[in-house]
Amino acid sequence: MTDDRNIVIVGGGFAGTTLARRLERLPLAGHRVVLVSEESTTTFHPMLAEVIGAAVFPEHVVAPIRQMLRTSRFVMGRVGAVDWQRRVVVASTLAGEHEIGFAHLVFAFGARADLDLVPGLAEHALPLKLVGDAIFIRNRVLQRVARIELESDRLLRRRLGHFVIVGGGFSGVEVAGQLADFLRGVRRYYPRVDDGELRVTLLESAGRLLSELPPSLGRTALASLMQRGVDVRLGTRVAAVDSAGVRLVDGTTLASETVVCTIGTRPNPLVERIGVALARGRIVTDADLSIPERNGAWAIGDCARIANGAAAADALGRTAAAAFAPPTAQFAVAEANALALNLAAHLAGRPTQPFRHVSKGAMATTGHLRGVAVLFGMRVSGLPAWLLWRAYYLLQMPTLGRKVRIWVEWTWAMFFAADITHLRFLRSYEADAPRRDASPPPATAPSANPITTH
Numbered sequence: 001m002t003d004d005r006n007i008v009i010v011g012g013g014f015a016g017t018t019l020a021r022r023l024e025r026l027p028l029a030g031h032r033v034v035l036v037s038e039e040s041t042t043t044f045h046p047m048l049a050e051v052i053g054a055a056v057f058p059e060h061v062v063a064p065i066r067q068m069l070r071t072s073r074f075v076m077g078r079v080g081a082v083d084w085q086r087r088v089v090v091a092s093t094l095a096g097e098h099e100i101g102f103a104h105l106v107f108a109f110g111a112r113a114d115l116d117l118v119p120g121l122a123e124h125a126l127p128l129k130l131v132g133d134a135i136f137i138r139n140r141v142l143q144r145v146a147r148i149e150l151e152s153d154r155l156l157r158r159r160l161g162h163f164v165i166v167g168g169g170f171s172g173v174e175v176a177g178q179l180a181d182f183l184r185g186v187r188r189y190y191p192r193v194d195d196g197e198l199r200v201t202l203l204e205s206a207g208r209l210l211s212e213l214p215p216s217l218g219r220t221a222l223a224s225l226m227q228r229g230v231d232v233r234l235g236t237r238v239a240a241v242d243s244a245g246v247r248l249v250d251g252t253t254l255a256s257e258t259v260v261c262t263i264g265t266r267p268n269p270l271v272e273r274i275g276v277a278l279a280r281g282r283i284v285t286d287a288d289l290s291i292p293e294r295n296g297a298w299a300i301g302d303c304a305r306i307a308n309g310a311a312a313a314d315a316l317g318r319t320a321a322a323a324f325a326p327p328t329a330q331f332a333v334a335e336a337n338a339l340a341l342n343l344a345a346h347l348a349g350r351p352t353q354p355f356r357h358v359s360k361g362a363m364a365t366t367g368h369l370r371g372v373a374v375l376f377g378m379r380v381s382g383l384p385a386w387l388l389w390r391a392y393y394l395l396q397m398p399t400l401g402r403k404v405r406i407w408v409e410w411t412w413a414m415f416f417a418a419d420i421t422h423l424r425f426l427r428s429y430e431a432d433a434p435r436r437d438a439s440p441p442p443a444t445a446p447s448a449n450p451i452t453t454h
């Protein structure tokens, strides 16, 4: 088959993989699907907080793209340019630069974490967007707790045991709940760490948590986190982050060695290199998800700015008419399904349809056995919301094998202690080299007190 029969999808996230899988089941008038993505796996972002809390292994919140596809071709490569005249995309691959011709081209390359929102964020805070970020944060937390045991300076110990999370949206709330439970669960393995030395603080600039959900569920989430000992500070804006901790707009400083940032995304730099119209850094699309003035080009997911044609109020009580689709996994999947039908219709010479999707709801966990959710307008909290969350994401996981592994892991975690394995990825030739994770000299003057044994 020649390349001019290719439907090339750039990006193997929620949008790209859903689209490829759906197209495999539709008549495509002799076209074939080629998915190009920079990683070999797709990441289930809503479960990243569970990796931090050691509720699941990192490998289980990613799925190999090759295993998700049946008839589509997968190319692991980072797309860097599009030549619209020759109708090829240029990807950097393991085997060098690779050109792939296309009849239709779909952009689904998502967005990146924004680390420029607050001074010092990029240098001193830990973003949460990739599975590597989640593994790094989990390892950092374990390193901090292990180091407290070896330090004798009281102020330094307190700073090492203070974990600050910036952002009280879904990710921030879930990370705070997971972390609070995780720290409580692992403390018994660190007998030289005192109860009051491990703290989690959640900072939110708005006057409430989870502004996507009705206020009553925001209050429920707040109560649930406070019950777990999380210090939630609403109406609190971060002015800067540095090596000593977080400086707030009101001049207060929170001493912390670990600041996790769950706010903000920025456009993927690729948007600037593909020669399409942008609005607020996202690709402008027509109602049917096609890109204006680029024949055979389409965009879906977080990289696209898509008008939602649904006329009715959605499950969150918002009127969705004329609104733009929010950057969520639920909408990315809905857009992918709609585009699959539009592509098949286009190839068959039938008219395409405008995108419309009514949100089914939203949910967040606030730690072990607790959550909040609104589904089809119904508000649920506590254990039922937590169970709903787990059931929903288990169903979303591709392949039966993966579903079973996660279910077993979740069940295992209900009865056994959290895993405190901290893999350093040490290789033999580094075994006698200086430790790469050795701590820099402390910001406060070290105490002359020797480490006391309890």
Ligand SMILES: Cc1cc2nc3c(=O)[nH]c(=O)nc-3n(C[C@H](O)[C@H](O)[C@H](O)COP(=O)(O)OP(=O)(O)OC[C@H]3O[C@@H](n4cnc5c(N)ncnc54)[C@H](O)[C@@H]3O)c2cc1C
Residues within 6 Å of the ligand: 010, 011, 012, 013, 014, 015, 016, 036, 037, 038, 039, 041, 042, 043, 045, 046, 047, 048, 049, 077, 078, 079, 080, 108, 109, 110, 111, 128, 129, 130, 170, 171, 268, 270, 300, 301, 302, 303, 327, 328, 329, 330, 331, 332, 363
């Ligand atoms: C921590 C966190 C928690 C979240 N929780 C929720 C939640 O609970 N519910 C919800 O609905 N949404 C949630 N989201 C948002 C959701 O994950 C995104 O909206 C969704 O992933 C968007 O899907 P996408 O396919 O557009 O982008 P992505 O899933 O980000 O996929 C983009 C893909 O493109 C690839 N790519 C990027 N650049 C290139 C390139 N140049 N060449 C080739 N490939 C490229 C990337 O590697 C990636 O595979 C969360 C996000 C985060 C970060």
